[in-house]
Amino acid sequence: MAGKIKRLLALGAVVLTTAALAWAGSDDQPKASGAPKPVITKAVKGEQCVEPNDFMRRNHMKVLLHHRDETVLEGVRTKKYSLKECINCHASEKTGSVAASKDDFCVSCHSYAAVKIDCFDCHSTKPQGSMAMHPLNAETAHYAHKLAAQANSKVSAEEMAGIAQ
Amino acid sequence: MNNMKSMSDDTPSSPERRRFISVATVTAAGVTLAPGVMLIDVAHGRPEEQAASNAVRWGMLVDATKCASGCDECVSACSTENGWTPVAESAHPKQAPQWIRKLELQDPLTQAETNLPMMCQHCEEPPCVDVCPTGASFKRADGIVLVNRHTCIGCRYCMMACPYKARSLVHEPLNDTQKPDVPRGIGCVEACTFCVQKVDRGDGTTACVEACTASGHNALVFGDMNDPESEISKRLRELPTKQVRADLNLNLGVRYHGI
Ligand code: SF4
Ligand code: SF4
Numbered sequence: 235m236a237g238k239i240k241r242l243l244a245l246g247a248v249v250l251t252t253a254a255l256a257w258a259g260s261d262d263q264p265k266a267s268g269a270p271k272p273v274i275t276k277a278v279k280g281e282q283c284v285e286p287n288d289f290m291r292r293n294h295m296k297v298l299l300h301h302r303d304e305t306v307l308e309g310v311r312t313k314k315y316s317l318k319e320c321i322n323c324h325a326s327e328k329t330g331s332v333a334a335s336k337d338d339f340c341v342s343c344h345s346y347a348a349v350k351i352d353c354f355d356c357h358s359t360k361p362q363g364s365m366a367m368h369p370l371n372a373e374t375a376h377y378a379h380k381l382a383a384q385a386n387s388k389v390s391a392e393e394m395a396g397i398a399q
Numbered sequence: 400m401n402n403m404k405s406m407s408d409d410t411p412s413s414p415e416r417r418r419f420i421s422v423a424t425v426t427a428a429g430v431t432l433a434p435g436v437m438l439i440d441v442a443h444g445r446p447e448e449q450a451a452s453n454a455v456r457w458g459m460l461v462d463a464t465k466c467a468s469g470c471d472e473c474v475s476a477c478s479t480e481n482g483w484t485p486v487a488e489s490a491h492p493k494q495a496p497q498w499i500r501k502l503e504l505q506d507p508l509t510q511a512e513t514n515l516p517m518m519c520q521h522c523e524e525p526p527c528v529d530v531c532p533t534g535a536s537f538k539r540a541d542g543i544v545l546v547n548r549h550t551c552i553g554c555r556y557c558m559m560a561c562p563y564k565a566r567s568l569v570h571e572p573l574n575d576t577q578k579p580d581v582p583r584g585i586g587c588v589e590a591c592t593f594c595v596q597k598v599d600r601g602d603g604t605t606a607c608v609e610a611c612t613a614s615g616h617n618a619l620v621f622g623d624m625n626d627p628e629s630e631i632s633k634r635l636r637e638l639p640t641k642q643v644r645a646d647l648n649l650n651l652g653v654r655y656h657g658i
Pocket of ligand 2: 531551554587
């Protein structure tokens with residue numbers, strides 16, 4: 235009886251190790267068919283977000299939450315961490331919005347991560363004025379062709395796993 | 400304003416100070432910081448990282464003797480600025496949000512007519528804030544009464560408590576028709592904000608006041624009631640004004656002349 239259990243445990247250990255190895259190497263392997271990966275389009279305006287991408291992917295909701303209270307309660311309207319500024323940079327060139335179509339910046343990740351947000355029940359998903367006409371965008375409008383070329387990079391699996399954690 | 404007074408009264412004018420003043424006088428409209436960058440001194444414009452302060456109390460004067468019959472410029476300007484659908488265009492007029500309403504009143508006895516806009520009176524002691532179970536209804540340091548839509552649960556207690564019927568509930572999804580500067584949405588109560596987005600920008604005025612002035616009626620004045628030098632304070636000193644339902648002792652931010 236004891237021998238049988240030992241053999242079972244050994245077998246279990248082998249199976250687990252194999253699974254772990256397979257997991258570690260999973261990048262080279264074909265993905266299990268699941269939800270399509272989010273499309274992360276490069277911001278139309280600006281070179282770099284107000285914080286590094288990794289930080290923003292995990293913490294944008296915290297900084298937005300803090301900033302929104304300062305804005306609503308105290309009337310502090312600084313640009314850093316303002317949702318309006320996120321939208322100014324990240325509105326898609328096609329739809330002019332961050333949440334109008336399924337590939338738009340906010341919607342793309344949130345639907346992948348199954349996080350339902352209600353920001354846009356109240357907040358406009360579009361920058362003020364049209365994209366090209368907006369004074370904040372005017373200076374970068376001539377980048378449009380450049381950005382279209384490098385747009386639509388797929389996020390890697392590690393990045394997504396990082397966000398999920 | 401107290402600061403301003405004490406500065407001019409008590410501070411001995413040092414040479415630097417005198418030089419500063421003369422520079423300020425020369426470039427009265429604005430100070431050039433760098434080529435292309437101007438620091439423009441607008442009425443109570445405060446740096447964007449500075450919180451609203453209780454040194455200011457925003458208020459409005461409505462001169463009902465100048466408010467014209469048949470005119471609703473202030474109402475349409477508000478709807479345009481803040482993105483709410485005019486009642487006439489609404490699919491459900493009875494429950495459509497109204498941030499400001501134009502009233503035409505007639506005394507049944509004397510037949511005398513009175514015209515005036517009615518909106519949130521930005522009470523110093525706001526009943527809507529007293530009753531709110533979540534703290535969503537609040538008064539900002541500078542006297543502007545607002546709804547924090549992040550915490551409003553749409554219970555509508557404040558609508559019941561407001562003596563001026565100033566608040567509305569948004570009943571229907573707005574489907575991304577909001578203005579970027581004026582978030583508003585389904586399930587939340589809303590009212591006149593004294594164009595808080597304009598005030599914070601340093602415009603020192605509201606959409607309704609601009610429209611009334613542009614139409615030539617000049618029935619509305621907006622400004623800082625704490626500043627004795629502001630236009631509104633001067634006019635309030637000269638004109639006899641009333642608070643609507645003054646018996647409630649709410650110390651209103653909107654004062655009416657000619658009612
Ligand atoms: S008028 Fe009504 S909504 Fe405005 S502050 Fe007073 S009680 Fe509140
Ligand atoms: S409707 Fe919103 S703001 Fe009004 S009392 Fe209820 S929670 Fe407060």
